[in-house]
Amino acid sequence: MSRAPQKRRLETRAKLLSVAEHIIDTEGCAALRMEEVAAKAGVAKGTLFSHFGDKEGLLAVIFGARVMGYLDQMEAMPDPDTPDEIASRLAPLLDFVAQDRMIFELLLRYSGTTSENVDEVITQGFIRQVTLCAGWITGMQQRGRIRDDQDPVLLAEGVQAFLTHVLAIGFCQEHAQMIPPAEAMLPYLRGWLDIR
Amino acid sequence: MSRAPQKRRLETRAKLLSVAEHIIDTEGCAALRMEEVAAKAGVAKGTLFSHFGDKEGLLAVIFGARVMGYLDQMEAMPDPDTPDEIASRLAPLLDFVAQDRMIFELLLRYSGTTSENVDEVITQGFIRQVTLCAGWITGMQQRGRIRDDQDPVLLAEGVQAFLTHVLAIGFCQEHAQMIPPAEAMLPYLRGWLDIR
DNA sequence: GACAAATATTGACCACGGTCAATTTTAAAG
């Protein structure tokens, strides 16, 4: 049985997070240097790693929290009633992930966890998202707005698959005119969910 | 206008590739050290990087070639006639990618390139795969075996999305009983392609 | 063969993520 963290540790952690977030917001994710975070927070590098394990762990905490914010937003909106409305509900989260390849890759690395490791913020986020989407789909099925021949959870996971797909595509043609991911999802969502 | 590479350079490249492949095949992708490759090939580290740009470039050449091999295999088989047969045609390629997360992430990084950068082997591979799959789908539509209300290319890209999805899921629950990716794809393929 | 220009290779050097034995700080117990 381990004790609760001491006050000093919580302060250190908060300071590290705020420094890291500031760097990310001003210089972007790619410019984040672990040594710089520690230095600007006034602690040794080893302390930083003892708090978050590795760089990915630090990013996971930060982006996990932001994803949770988008999920709060999504839950606050009225339930969608069509595939197109699903896309519009997902749009803010998609735009957030699309802004930086590193965010996408990080989230993808956790995208399959359906249980266990629930301590990870990102895992919780994914479970929440699929649950939320499956709920939308159940409602739409009951209202007769979309196909009802498939399990809502399967359909929700399919939505997740298309989401990943359009983001991956988007990063590859980065240079060219990148249409917003929510828009790119539309044909897939319609083909996947519409009644035929 | 640049000249053709000199004979010495081609020999060096071949030697580097064979050393790298040997390490990957015996010790796995994660154990590959660029310095070791150069040393075992009897050249300096700088030479290795001048040939492949970076580690990812080296891996791209090696895995790109292997993916091409699987595509040759797939093209040699008779065209599939059902979603389940699509899954079985994809199975060898899926199992190959599923064996190592690094391969998956590398391929995903190029998965969206639909034109340009055609010099990249992996890009060519993806174009080939989507083209091949779209061809299968067109045939199946004409034979009335699957839905024909959507563009074959869109359907093929959807197949690609599910492919990525089940692989990503698989890597997250690595430890547990991982069902073969081709099998995991079945419910998605049926829901995506079947006539209803 | 001698020369020059393009090509190929070298290896010392750097950046950055990550480790861990040693040290300092905290807080509970007497």
Add this chain to the structure above:
DNA sequence: CTTTAAAATTGACCGTGGTCAATATTTGTC
């Protein structure tokens, strides 16, 4: 207040990917 064990922090150190000015080799030309 002391003692002491756990918790927290430190910073020198390491491994590995990647760079680049200097050097060596090849090739074309006279």
